[in-house]
Amino acid sequence: MNTVLILALVVAALTAASFVFARRKARAQIASIGKGAGLGFHSQPGYHGWFSGIISGLGAFLVMIAGLLTGLGLPITLMAMLVVAVIGSFLASGRIQKDFRARTYVEYFIKTLLVVCSLIAVFTTIGIVLSLLFESLRFFEEVPFLDFITGTQWSPQTAMREDQVGQSGAFGAVPVFTGTFLIMAIAIAVSAPIGLMIAIYLSEYAGHRTRKIVKPVIEILAGVPTVVYGFFALLTVGPAIRALAETMGYSVPTQSAITAGLVMGIMIIPFVSSLSDDVINAVPQTMRDGSYALGATKSETMTKVVFAGALPGIIGALLLAVSRAIGETMIVVLAAGRAANLTGNPFEAVTTVTVQIVALLTGDQEFDSAKTLAAFALGLMLFIITLVLNFIALIIVRRYRARYD
Amino acid sequence: MPTSDSIHASEFALKRLKKRHAKERRFKAFGLLAIGIAVMALFWLLSTVLGNGLNAFIQHDMTMDVELTESVLDPSGVRDPDELRKSNYRRIIQNSLYERFPDVTDRKAKRQLFDVISSSGAPNLIRQMVYNNPDLVGQTLTIRVPTSDDVDQLLKGNISRDVSEDRRKISDQQITWVDALVETGEIKSRFNTGFFTNTDSRDAELAGIGGSFIGSLMTLLVTACLAIPIGIGAAIWLDEFAPKNRFVDFIEININNLAAVPSIIFGVLGLAIFINFIGMPRSAPIVGGLVLGLRALPTVIIATRATLMAVPQSIRDGALSIGASHIQAVFHHKVPQAGPGILTGSIIAMAQALGETAPLLMIGMVNFNTEIPNGITDSATVLPVQIFMWAGNAERAWVEKTSAGIIVLLLVLLLINGFAIWLRNRLEKRW
Numbered sequence: 137m138n139t140v141l142i143l144a145l146v147v148a149a150l151t152a153a154s155f156v157f158a159r160r161k162a163r164a165q166i167a168s169i170g171k172g173a174g175l176g177f178h179s180q181p182g183y184h185g186w187f188s189g190i191i192s193g194l195g196a197f198l199v200m201i202a203g204l205l206t207g208l209g210l211p212i213t214l215m216a217m218l219v220v221a222v223i224g225s226f227l228a229s230g231r232i233q234k235d236f237r238a239r240t241y242v243e244y245f246i247k248t249l250l251v252v253c254s255l256i257a258v259f260t261t262i263g264i265v266l267s268l269l270f271e272s273l274r275f276f277e278e279v280p281f282l283d284f285i286t287g288t289q290w291s292p293q294t295a296m297r298e299d300q301v302g303q304s305g306a307f308g309a310v311p312v313f314t315g316t317f318l319i320m321a322i323a324i325a326v327s328a329p330i331g332l333m334i335a336i337y338l339s340e341y342a343g344h345r346t347r348k349i350v351k352p353v354i355e356i357l358a359g360v361p362t363v364v365y366g367f368f369a370l371l372t373v374g375p376a377i378r379a380l381a382e383t384m385g386y387s388v389p390t391q392s393a394i395t396a397g398l399v400m401g402i403m404i405i406p407f408v409s410s411l412s413d414d415v416i417n418a419v420p421q422t423m424r425d426g427s428y429a430l431g432a433t434k435s436e437t438m439t440k441v442v443f444a445g446a447l448p449g450i451i452g453a454l455l456l457a458v459s460r461a462i463g464e465t466m467i468v469v470l471a472a473g474r475a476a477n478l479t480g481n482p483f484e485a486v487t488t489v490t491v492q493i494v495a496l497l498t499g500d501q502e503f504d505s506a507k508t509l510a511a512f513a514l515g516l517m518l519f520i521i522t523l524v525l526n527f528i529a530l531i532i533v534r535r536y537r538a539r540y541d
Numbered sequence: 542m543p544t545s546d547s548i549h550a551s552e553f554a555l556k557r558l559k560k561r562h563a564k565e566r567r568f569k570a571f572g573l574l575a576i577g578i579a580v581m582a583l584f585w586l587l588s589t590v591l592g593n594g595l596n597a598f599i600q601h602d603m604t605m606d607v608e609l610t611e612s613v614l615d616p617s618g619v620r621d622p623d624e625l626r627k628s629n630y631r632r633i634i635q636n637s638l639y640e641r642f643p644d645v646t647d648r649k650a651k652r653q654l655f656d657v658i659s660s661s662g663a664p665n666l667i668r669q670m671v672y673n674n675p676d677l678v679g680q681t682l683t684i685r686v687p688t689s690d691d692v693d694q695l696l697k698g699n700i701s702r703d704v705s706e707d708r709r710k711i712s713d714q715q716i717t718w719v720d721a722l723v724e725t726g727e728i729k730s731r732f733n734t735g736f737f738t739n740t741d742s743r744d745a746e747l748a749g750i751g752g753s754f755i756g757s758l759m760t761l762l763v764t765a766c767l768a769i770p771i772g773i774g775a776a777i778w779l780d781e782f783a784p785k786n787r788f789v790d791f792i793e794i795n796i797n798n799l800a801a802v803p804s805i806i807f808g809v810l811g812l813a814i815f816i817n818f819i820g821m822p823r824s825a826p827i828v829g830g831l832v833l834g835l836r837a838l839p840t841v842i843i844a845t846r847a848t849l850m851a852v853p854q855s856i857r858d859g860a861l862s863i864g865a866s867h868i869q870a871v872f873h874h875k876v877p878q879a880g881p882g883i884l885t886g887s888i889i890a891m892a893q894a895l896g897e898t899a900p901l902l903m904i905g906m907v908n909f910n911t912e913i914p915n916g917i918t919d920s921a922t923v924l925p926v927q928i929f930m931w932a933g934n935a936e937r938a939w940v941e942k943t944s945a946g947i948i949v950l951l952l953v954l955l956l957i958n959g960f961a962i963w964l965r966n967r968l969e970k971r972w
Contacts, residue, residue, distance in 0.1 A: 138916070243868040247782055253774030254783070257796045257842065260835045264806060267813030330575045337572030350576055357583050359954060361896030363925045364590070364947050367932045371940060372589045402582045409579075433561055435568035456801060463803020465899035470932060490805050490899070497812065498902050515809045519802065526801040530794070 139210055143200045146217060151193030154225040159185030162232045179238040187238040188228035190245055192221035268519055271512030278506045279307045284513060286310065290476035290487075292496060292507045307510055309517070311478040315393065315486030319472060320461040322397025322482055323404055328454055330401075331408025336438055338409075339416050358406035366470030369399035374471060381483070391473035394482040400467050408457050415449030415533075416442060418540050448539075452532035459525035463518060465490040489518050590951070594944025600733035600746065601688045601696050603658050603722060607637040607667060608681045620675040628671075630664035631655075634686075642718065653715050657722075659687040662747045687735065688728060690745035690938035692719050696730070699937050736945060740911050741927065745938035748931070750946050752913045756826055756906075756921035757895060763830020763917060764837055764894045769887045771834075772841025779842070780849040781857075781871050800839035807836045808903025816904060823905040827917040832904060833894040840893065844886025848879040881968030888961040892954050898925040924950050 162181035166174045174180070179187075196217040203213030232238075276284065287308015334354065338347050374390040377398075381388040388394070419442050427437040443450070473485035474495055496511035548554060611618065613636075614628040638654050639645060645654050663686040670684075671677050687693070691711045694700045696719070706713050722728040739749025775796075783789045811832035815821045821828050852875050860870035876883075901907070906922050907930060914921035922930075924946065931943040 239866065243866060246868055246872075247778075250774045250778035250782060253771045254778045254792055256771055257775060257799055257838060258792055260810070260838065261795050261799060263814050264802070264810045267810055267818075268806075271813065330578055333572045333575035334579060337569070337576060341569055341572055350580075353580055353583060357579060359892070359896075359958060360586065361898065361925050361950065361954070363896070363898040363929050363932070364586070364951070367928065367943060367947065368586045368589055370932060371593070372585070402579075402586075405579050405582075433565045435565045436561070438568070459801055459803075463805065465803070465805045465902075466929065469899075470929070490803070493805060493809065494899070494902055497809070498905070498907055512809065512813070515806055519806050522801065522803055523798060526798050527794075530797055 140204070143213065146214060147193055147196045147200060150196045150217065150221040151189045154192035154221060155185040155189030157225055158188030158229040158232065161229045165232055177234050178236065183239040183242050184232050186242045188225050190242065191228045192224040195220040195224040264519065268512055268516040271509050272516045275506060275509035275513045283307065284309050288478050292510050305506060307506065309514065311476040312487055312489055312492055312514065314478060316462055316488040318393050318480060318482060318486055319397045319400065319468060319488060320458060322394060323400035323461040324454065324458060326398055326401025327404035327408050327457060331405045332412050334409040335412035335416055339413055340434060340438055354406045354409060362403065362464060362466040365399050365403050366466040369395050369467055369471035373399055388483045389485050391471055391485045392483055393472060393486045396468045396472040397482065399471060400461055400464055403467065404457050404460060407460060408453060411453035411456060412450055415446045415453060418449065418537065419445045420540055448532050449536040452529040452536065455525050455529035459522040463490065463522050465494060469494050489514050590944045590947045593940050594948045596697050597736060597941040597945030598733050599730050600735065601693045601728055601730050602685045603688050603728045604683060604685050605637055605727065606681055606683050607633055609633060609671065609678050611679045614671065615678050620678065622672055622675055625671050625675055626668065630667045633667060634663045650714060653712055654718060656689055657692055657715055657718055659689050659744060659746045661744055662687050687746045693746055694937050695719065740913055741909055742911065745936065745942055748942055750924060750927060750949060752910050753922045753924045753927035755913050757923040759826035759914060759917050759921065760829040760833060760923050761891060761895055763827055764833040765891055767831060767834030768837040768841050768890065772838050773845050773883060776842045776845035776849060777871060777876065780846055796839045796842055800843060804836055804897055805899040805903065807832050808900030811900065811904045822918050824908050824920040825918045826914065826921050828904050829901050829906050829923065830917065832900050833897055836897065836900060837890045837894045840890040841887055844890065845883050848882030848886065849875065852878045878970065881965060885961045885965040888957060892957040896925055896950065896954060898929055901926050
């Protein structure tokens with residue numbers, strides 16, 4: 137690693153040296169022609185310098201990559217880089233003259249660099265899809281796809297020994313998905329009304345001062361890392377719910393769907409409220425004024441006019457919240473448990489897709505066992521579900537925005 | 542009572558109006574209730590963390606004299622540092638304790654006495670001292686060692702003295718010793734500097750966030766180097782240079798989608814591509830930084846674009862009209878105007894990355910590290926993951942440590958975000 141760092145610094149140094157050398161040369165050339173000669177030049181000396189610097193730097197960089205890949209020693213690579221950079225600098229500065237369009241080339245290079253930056257986001261998506269797809273396909277060679285999506289048994293521990301009983305490894309993902317959706321439903325049931333009401337109150341009722349106090353508080357809620365929520369659920373909310381249930385004569389485990397769902401709901405409140413806030417504010421004031429003119433109260437205007445007008449946007453916001461809840465990991469890892477119960481009862485421990493991915497991929501792993509590959513299959517499902525949700529939500533929100541623009 | 546008999550003032554209408562107004566009040570009350578619930582939840586969360594964690598910043602230490610007996614540590618008398626490493630430092634500590642309490646003779650009692658102090662912390666402390674300076678052998682040192690976590694909890698009042706002996710983790714005999722030591726001032730409470738300098742440990746009294754904090758810094762450095770320049774570059778291109786066609790539309794949709802992909806998926810990507818395919822080291826900050834960098838990339842792009850879009854077109858047009866090239870107009874005029882906003886957006890994206898846990902579990906940063914990482918390729922962990930690992934322990938001392946870790950994390954996040962907001966208020970221009 138240190139070699140890479142040294143080599144990268146050398147590339148930077150060579151680039152800088154080449155830049156300074158060419159710029160000085162360009163300046164000298166202009167000065168030798170006479171005062172005001174610079175105006176006749178297409179490019180300013182700095183651009184000639186950059187041109188030379190880029191040529192040398194790129195050359196040295198390519199040599200560095202080649203050296204690292206072929207395993208050449210550090211001294212040889214350094215020598216080669218130096219030679220290439222010097223040759224590049226001489227070639228580039230040899231072209232310094234009145235008509236040479238150094239600026240055009242430099243700008244072309246910058247634009248290319250910007251395009252590459254934009255493409256990295258695309259490559260990330262492609263990387264995600266490919267890595268999930270390949271491993272998932274290997275998984276589905278061992279476990280048929282239909283068994284995976286319809287099976288109701290999830291116990292991914294494959295047998296360590298031939299004769300082990302009950303350790304055959306079952307990969308029916310139904311309990312995992314029901315658990316995920318159960319917790320998501322609880323989280324949305326908590327966050328949707330609360331988040332919406334906060335948005336409505338802040339945009340329609342609250343005075344300037346209230347808003348100034350409440351908004352940062354909600355933002356703090358959004359800035360708390362999810363692992364902190366998980367710890368809170370495990371340490372405080374879970375036992376509190378258990379104690380509450382015990383006073384009513386029920387027994388609820390500390391790790392349960394309701395605990396994870398409640399805390400996740402709290403986590404999503406700011407998300408829902410800020411998205412709904414945008415949506416509600418996008419409804420034109422004229423619609424409100426029209427409603428008030430007819431004698432409607434604020435709440436009637438809100439529920440019957442603004443809310444109706446904002447409904448598509450709010451649905452879009454809720455879909456994003458759903459996708460967020462499905463993909464949330466740390467809260468469920470700490471508060472929901474790992475037992476794959478197929479149940480709709482929120483007072484039982486359930487497991488989720490993300491919990492299973494964490495359980496299967498942390499710790500020691502062999503890369504060809506169905507157990508590890510199952511995590512990639514789950515990841516693929518998770519990715520597809522959230523992608524579809526986000527996509528629909530984005531389309532809805534975009535259409536909705538266009539409506540009032 | 543209005544006497545008019547118009548339909549708006551009839552008894553029926555008034556009743557209805559009353560109902561409508563009641564509904565209005567109810568609606569408003571629901572709004573207040575919602576805000577109340579959110580504020581209460583935050584308050585509950587913070588009070589849990591503060592209530593459990595503040596105590597961890599104080600720890601009880603015991604001051605003791607230890608005689609570094611030559612016959613125990615270095616029978617050969619050569620003072621070879623490598624040999625001295627293996628010597629029996631436990632014995633040294635035990636001897637010192639037995640000397641302090643000469644009436645303890647029973648073997649079980651002796652073991653209990655030794656358990657009053659941190660049983661691996663004390664020997665390790667002296668081992669390190671002797672290794673650094675072999676000439677210490679034969680002298681008598683005064684050292685300060687942490688008490689065991691149970692004693693610490695007892696003195697903080699978290700272990701009740703009233704319950705029967707078999708139901709608490711500390712015996713009556715140990716309590717008498719501890720009380721005696723507190724009486725003489727040998728056990729004192731001090732600010733827990735070890736919590737900030739130590740690495741992870743199996744013993745709660747020795748565990749600290751030093752290692753994971755450094756790990757977080759290294760990871761964040763890699764993240765910033767990746768996400769900020771690339772994100773700004775991409776945003777500039779999309780805002781200024783991108784042609785209007787289907788492919789660019791696809792890139793835009795792709796970036797928006799990427800921002801909403803669950804973070805754990807980025808961890809799976811890191812595991813499959815960086816570790817298994819490219820062969821980078823597991824658990825290293827470089828991989829963690831790359832993964833978080835890709836995760837933060839869409840955030841940086843979206844924030845930067847928003848600021849760039851807010852810069853009035855006239856600034857760019859002015860530059861173009863006096864002969865600047867497109868690149869010059871953008872880089873010399875538009876981007877500097879958007880600078881503060883870009884900076885704020887990037888800082889907030891880094892704060893988000895700092896709190897991220899799930900993707901780092903995937904690439905193996907959830908491991909037990911007893912050494913502070915020296916470079917970005919060493920095995921390391923980060924603060925949120927450290928918190929996650931400690932959160933699994935239900936024991937009181939660990940709950941305290943976990944909460945204290947959270948307090949530090951939240952404070953750092955608060956500082957970073959506060960700095961970003963301060964910067965925005967100070968530098969941002971309104972057009």
